Amino acid sequence: MIKSFKDKETAKIFKRIKSLKLPTDIQRIALRKLVMLHAAVFINDLRVPPSNHLEQLKGNKKGTYSIRIND
Incomplete structure (x- = not known):
């Protein structure tokens, strides 16, 4: 479940408000x-579809995961 946003434009998109910057x-x-992120119960829920390219980050981002949106 999404609890907060670091980026205002991302929050706008989630609220279905058009961003003029993207x-x-x-x-x-x-x-x-x-919507997928918000609905996910387990991290593995994000492995589908494979185009998400779910990956665990390394280094100072350890414990953080990423998915791709523009592949």
Whole structure:
């Protein structure tokens, strides 16, 4: 479940408010991914679809995961 946003533009997209700073096609994909993130119960829920490219980050980002939105 998404609890907060670090970036105001991401929060706008999640609230379905159009961002003037990001291309429309990226916003559409980002919203789909944000809905997936919000619905995920377990981290492994994000392995589907494989295009998410779920990966655990390393170094000072250890314990953090990433998915891709523009592949």
